Amino acid sequence: MQQKQLRLELVEALESASPYRYKHHSKGQIFQVIGSDLEEVRALVGFALLQISNIVIALSVLIPKLASFDKTIFIALTPVLISFILFSFIVASNRKFYRQTQDLQGEVQNFIIESYLGKKTIKNFHAEKSFIDLFKKNSMDELINFYKAGKRVAVSIPLVPTGVGLSLIWGAYIIFQKDLGATSLILFSGFVFLFLEPMMFLSWIGVVFTRSSGAWARVKELVNDLQSVSEMEKEILKDGALKIDGPYTEFKLPYWKQEVVLNTKNGCSTIIVGETGVGKTELLLKAAELLKGNGHLISYVAQDPYLYNGSIIENLELGNNFDEKKLDLAYELLSIFGLSFLASSRETLFSLVVGEDGKRLSGGQAKRVALVKSLLSESEYIIWDDPFSSVDVVLEKEIYDKLHELKLLEGKTLILTGHRYTTVAMCEHIILIEKESGVVETTNNKEIFKDSKIYAHFEKQLV
Incomplete structure (x- = not known):
């Protein structure tokens, strides 16, 4: 005992x-x-x-x-x-x-x-x-x-x-x-x-x-x-590193051998883009650490999230208090994320055992379960690392449209990373980072012109 x-x-x-x-x-x-x-x-x-x-x-x-x-x-x-x-x-x-x-x-x-x-x-x-x-x-x-x-x-x-x-x-x-x-x-x-x-x-x-x-x-x-307290925590949580001013949240974060300033719009979605290996994941982790250290409620989903060896509903309920209304929402979200086909009924879907680290599901399915869990939380900041990498562009758009239709992101600040232009097009605020220069451009999705660095980044990627 x-x-x-x-x-x-x-x-x-x-x-x-x-x-x-x-x-x-x-x-x-x-x-x-x-x-x-x-x-x-x-x-x-x-x-x-x-x-x-x-x-x-x-x-x-x-x-x-x-x-x-x-x-x-x-x-x-x-x-x-x-x-x-x-x-x-x-x-x-x-x-x-x-x-x-x-x-x-x-x-x-x-x-x-x-x-x-x-x-x-x-x-x-x-x-x-x-x-x-x-x-x-x-x-x-x-x-x-x-x-x-x-x-x-x-x-x-x-x-x-x-x-x-x-x-x-x-x-x-x-x-x-x-x-x-x-x-x-x-x-x-x-x-x-x-x-x-x-x-x-x-x-x-x-x-x-x-x-x-x-x-x-x-x-x-x-x-x-x-x-x-680790040295990195001390560096991240230094005075003035987090500033919430009106509709914006400003993050001052250590990035390689320099400091970068990220400005995200509160209540909106902000995506961080850049070449593979520039440190987008590390920036998300540091932003999450800074928010958590300052008492904000966050929900973070990694590229390869961990699921416990239990049923889908047990994983979703972990850390959450579920009533019947929340259970209805959970099933609706599972359907939106293309997971309802895993079982013939709501009860059998909820009771489906995912295995240790979700090994009974595909990597993409396990990640979508984690994204559903994130949306069911009461967090004011939702942080997703490349959330739609395992779904096709059609399902990606369907998910995003449904989330806005149900107003599940209303009043919440979504910060994510991504590689696809389709993901960028759905976000309101865009930040491009480079390893040597840090933040090289910040804009919204209506101002991506041909002479912008973000446009050049995705043009190069598509070519």
Whole structure:
């Protein structure tokens, strides 16, 4: 139960934190922390700490019994103590290998996740030599580190039983020298064997603690990053970066090695265009971060949005409060976005399971589900990254016309990116950016003349 609560708290922290805070943690590493690392920590709490309490109880009984027998016999327990210390030292030296193993496990997880996201099928990706080479190298490094750690444990495990054996021999010798008799030997050997189980438990607790300490360090690193304001956040959220003046919102954003100023019209649609790779997506992310950091409600849909492994309606309801009117609107939007054909009725469409990351839908269908969810939110700013790349121009126009007909964008500011002129033609405000120059032209869709840079940009693209 505690493990489940920790996972939920960590997921909530990830959801509420800026992406810039955990940007250097790959998806695989985050998956490893939430999954395996917290499992290791649970093992420490559930097994190790419980066994320590059992050992304390056992020793509280054994030591007084042994002391009442003959105090000089205590010296015979020295080999047990030395063997335990040696075992603990060897196991503790494994920490770096366990940590490296955990880091590499995260990288292997990331290869699997990224290969699936990239190709939507592990089978196809296995045919690519680059993936095989990287996967084999990281998997082998993981196994080597795990072997190094396991080898030390395997070598050190016999130390404790050996220490017990030496203590028995030494104790027998003392009993023989003092002529304490066979009864004393039987009692002493019984006490020593009773010590063996707690010692072995302590030894394994050392192994669990060593593995768990590495896992806990990884959990703490992620938590610390989530709680620490990143340098990019400081740069984005500086004073005066966001200015809302009448019908316009002004964004001052870091862009490559310069600062750009984006002016968007409130309650209207603004599209950012430019060559592939100039940083349109990054500008959208920074604009979203700036708005969110200043307390504005936003809804952001990435180029490749994530859907949870649940039904369509469960994904739509996540973070929203739905009544019957909202359910009607949800179904209407699904129909507008060309998704109603997926099922024969409203109920079966709502209950359709999309799979983890929407793998049971096509990429375009999954994206349209995310766009519907965005429109159902109560956000004042809607930010879409290339929303219509997966639909044809006919459906694109139908969607846009219907959204305006239903007044779903009324009073909301839509900021998006796009590559097609058809998308630009539907937006009221247009911004053209270039990597070297930043914002090179800002205009509305009725002022795209032949001598404008936006016209030249799309003319070049079409040719």
